[in-house]
Amino acid sequence: MAETTNLKTLPLHALHEAAKARFGGFAGWNMPITYPLGVMKEHLHTRAHAGLFDISHMKLIVVSGKDAVELLSKTCPLDPAVLGMRQSKYTFFLNEEGGILDDLIVTRLGEDRFMVVANAGNADADIAHLQEAASGHDVKVEPLDRVFLALQGPEAEAVITAAGLPGADLAFMTGFEPKPGWFMSRSGYTGEDGFEIGLPVEEAEVLVEKLLADERVEWIGLAARDSLRLEAGLCLHGQDITPETDPVSAGLTWAITKAVREKAAFTGASAVLAAIAKGPAAKRVGLKPEGRQPVRAGAELFDAEGRQVGTVTSGGFGPSAGFPVAMGYVEAGLATPGTRLFAEVRGNKVPVDVAALPFTPHRYRKG
Template identity: 65%
Template sequence: MSDLRNLPLAAMHEEAGARFGAFAGWRMPLSYRAGVMKEHLHTREKAGLFDISHMRLFEVRGPDAAAFLSCACPLDAAALGEGRSKYTMLLNDEAGIIDDLIVTRAGAERFIVVANAGNAEKDRNHLNELARDFNVDLEVLDRVLLALQGPEAESVLLGAGLDLSGLTFMTAAEPREKWFTTRSGYTGEDGFEIALPLTEAEGLVRAILTDERAMWIGLAARDSLRLEAGLCLHGQDIDEATNPAGAGLLWAIPKKRREDGGFVGAEALKRIMQDGIKEVRVGLKPDGRQPVRAGALLMNDAGEAVGRVTSGGFGPSVGYPVAMGYVATNASETGTRLVAEVRGSHVPISVHPLPFTPHRYRKG
């Protein structure tokens, strides 16, 4: 793993007994001494601390910042209030999903964009290309990014000296110079993401971990948590070969934007909607205890291929295997019985509603 990038707090993870693995060009903590199952359940019950510094933060500023982002994304950035965050996407000309993002309005002419690690350079190049036609500046912010997730997250942060109790889901604040915080996350639980300078990050982490309700959580439990919550992983559940309609993400695109267009991929998305969606993302519940992993073929009772699994594993909170994938529209109704092909054997599997565990966000 010598050619992988190290997280800024790598020494803290080593001290905590992390087991490392490669992810998106980074040497990432996969799990700690407690193990994946305990880490997962601890996050659902108390507070889990994740180091997500592999993700990239961009600052977009200038007189055309809102217009620029509304061109780059199917987003009405001008209508986004200060301190408000929105889930959105970067689309290509064919409405394929280059990346999914969180965009936050931090000021009248200033926005913060959080992008996925594996797509950061591609996103940056794409945005820089589009920015040529707008009066904006795009800067990569050098920050440690932490996520504290779970029902005790707010209380743990208060004890660590950070009061974010005034935030509700998908709102943001800048409590200190060069700090950027949002009430959001990737687990389905209430929680926060905190970007801050490296010089202050270790102190915050140690303050959080003095509380016995908080513990480090690795990438493996982050994946099982987001899968139970029905949240997409770019590169698996969504990519440039999928579109927002089939991925079940049209809720993130305002209806007026879908109708009026004006963003990259708008015409292609309109065509897809007019022609009819051919396949859709669904939840999947295998029979029995054997997880069905990404890449498994899905077949109907006639033995015809009707879809594929994109994410799969065991759901510790629900106590059974969970998966997501794409199936033909006529096979997407809840309860539809299919068969997954797993290493030459056939595992019965049913279309299941998403999410598998209810979201517990702190709504306003």
């Protein structure tokens, strides 16, 4: 178990203790890693039914005011002005070199009001980044103290409907404020349909108990969240994307529209545009190890001649896929699915094939 001294505690920690969670440290927080169901069953339950995740370590930040669009246009490769009401968009904060400081989801809640969802380990830096950029502008950057929950899986919509919650009419990557202090979006980090709900701490326990009373719902820990997102080919900041990784190498330029590229008003624009023009030296790819042994983050990748050609950034077993899954970066010329490489695992060379992502199909609600 990871060391939990000096870690921040989730507002609903007592509920997780009562559910007999096993805890560990992640991004400065004492997080439920698994529950008695176990990682494999938690993962498969989410794919088949509905899993409930406490993601209160992540941060909700409201950006509002006359200059909100200008602020987000400058700090992200994004044009907030063209987002429709309730529309969400995946984007990033970049440094001047085009490196990814964090990946985010921005949702338009009003003419000059946006919700930014930031990753736990980067939350303080993200808030400071926004506040510094907001200096001298008519814009407010407001971090919220909320319980943040994710309900993920094919039965998620039926569960929220049975619980009397709004949101069943949302399409994937849309969000709104159903009542004061609440934020709800149809989104997630598993490849499944689902919802993320931010709400005041004092209202959260009642909601959790209502959701868990539904036999289709189980608590799901951080370990299964990781295997679910890895099967879905979704990046984890700090592993698959970092301040040293640009969106071109990461295969994320789809998040930067042609109009945003042409305007080039965002921080890091010149570096990103140069990288697009030049093409990446390395590309993020899926990796499928031969056999049943997972290949973990940090393993080096070699070609048939023994030359190092890449590195694994995330790896584990894919319970739904039925085999080990991984992601990493390889030289661009070797990024074609089917290319045979070798990962060094405890002194042994394990055959690994470059694979198309995702390993399991996304099942988002499109309409």
